[in-house]
Amino acid sequence: MSGRVVFIGGERVVLAENPLKSGGQAAVFEVEGQPGSVVKIYHEPPGPEQERRLCRMLTMAPLGGRPVDFTQQPELAWPTAPARDPGGEFVGYAMRKFGEPEHVQLVALFSRAQRLRMFPDRADWKFLLGVSWNLAFMTARMHDEDLVIGDFSSNNVVVDRNGFITFLDCDSIAFTDPVSGEAFPCEMHTADYSAPERQAGGPATRASDDFALAVLIYQILTAGNHPFGGVLHDSDSQATVKDNIAASCSYVVRPERVVIPRGVIDPSVLPPALLALAHRAFGLGVTNPPARPSAREWLVALTQERPSVRTCTARPLHSYGSHLDACPWCARLAATGVDTFGATPLPDGTPVPEQEWGLRAVLIAAAVIVLILVVVVLTYA
Known part of the structure; x- marks a missing residue:
């Protein structure tokens, strides 16, 4: 209709x-x-x-x-x-x-299943590093033109198969009309990406964009881990990411204060220059906006890292920073049974999580053994 x-x-x-x-x-x-x-x-x-x-x-x-x-x-x-x-x-x-199949929301990169579905042959860490570069580049360009994103979150950005990004909901962008001088503020914001001053009702600024950018880049490079996840040791067990931001406590900077969720990827997967920027953003920068790294600083650090990314010799979808001596994703697979950047395919090409494939392999092996026993019984009957 x-x-x-x-x-x-x-x-x-x-x-x-x-x-x-x-x-x-x-x-x-x-x-x-x-x-x-x-x-x-x-x-x-x-x-x-x-x-x-x-x-x-x-x-x-x-x-x-x-x-x-x-x-x-x-x-x-x-x-x-x-x-x-x-x-x-x-x-x-x-x-x-802007929508599927050409574009997916940035949040899809945080899900292993979504990455495998939308980017089956390229959603490795090197690809995520490129998406992070594009995000920092776009943010820097917008700030150069005196545009403030304001409502900056994983739901308001889409990415295509080449890793290029597009910002949605542009009607909420903050800017000042150069002709009339009228200021158009951004009234919207998303709690999980909002710096404390935005949560308190302050205006959207480049610095508040820088906070959201840091959170997003960290999430992209750790396959979805929010740097303010977990529960503080001395807080209510129902505390949220928003509460942790307001308390200025990130497990990336203060791991001793946080009960870190199971499955969280160790921050050390980030190359030292990027991890140093994350420490600034989620440490002093939480309550001191000028201390936050700018989009251009992220861009410089990401540019320096991209040419030196290593590829695992055992699994081609495992790539990682040049600061590491061994593949962190193989180590994670061995420890948890979960392949963050790969999957064993079914006969129809559908990726299957490692845990499911392990059970499937056991069932197949059992069926083969039963078949062999039946053949032996019939042969000697």
Whole structure:
């Protein structure tokens, strides 16, 4: 069934009945007959400030206005036109569609199953290092253009098969109109990526972006481990990541204060220069914003590390930092039975976790033994 009718740049379009996704502020709908476009419709009527924000954004061409090469998708899901209801009221905006199978949310890289499904032949640590580089590069470029991401999280970034990223929800980006001088703040933020000053109601700044960037890079390079996970020894067992950030306590910096969750990857998998930046971000930088490493500092450190990544001789999907003498993922596989960056495939090509394959192998072996016994009995009967 068809859904709502809106006008995009004067053209009448029909939206899909059900949204692709819906959040607290708005819902995103596909456009019938236009597979490459979507429309974001606000749940509540947006005020004049939001309309002025959008109109100003439509006159801007951030980051040069186009991808840096022909293989790369647009770097920002920037508004392309206002959306109005049949009465002419502003209700949202149109933009390019970014979704599967071409793009997946950054959070998918934190899941072994999702990495194997979406990037079966390239989702190794070297690929994650490249995604981290792209994320730092994009953040630095946006800061150079006086744009603050604000609501910076793993759900607001998508990545394609080449590791290129695109920022979503650009209507919440903070910026100042250079013509009128009007400031457009970012009111949204995601708790697990919010620095203490943002949790306390402070404005989005480059420094708050730097905090979120550090968390995301650490998560990417440790296959999903949040640096503020775990429970503090002297806190409520129901404490959350948000609580740990507010308490300025990360197991990366203060492991003695945290009951670290099982399965957490040791921070030492990060090369020394990157681990030093993480210590700054999750130590002094939690409560002292100027002490946080900038996007450009992350970019320099990541650039220096990329050429020297090593590849495991035993498993081609195991790559790791040049500071390590042996493959950490093989050691983890031997200790836990879980292959963080690989899987034994089933006959149909579907990856299977090592634990499941171990059970499957036992069952197959048992079936073979039974068959041999049957053959022996029949032979000598």
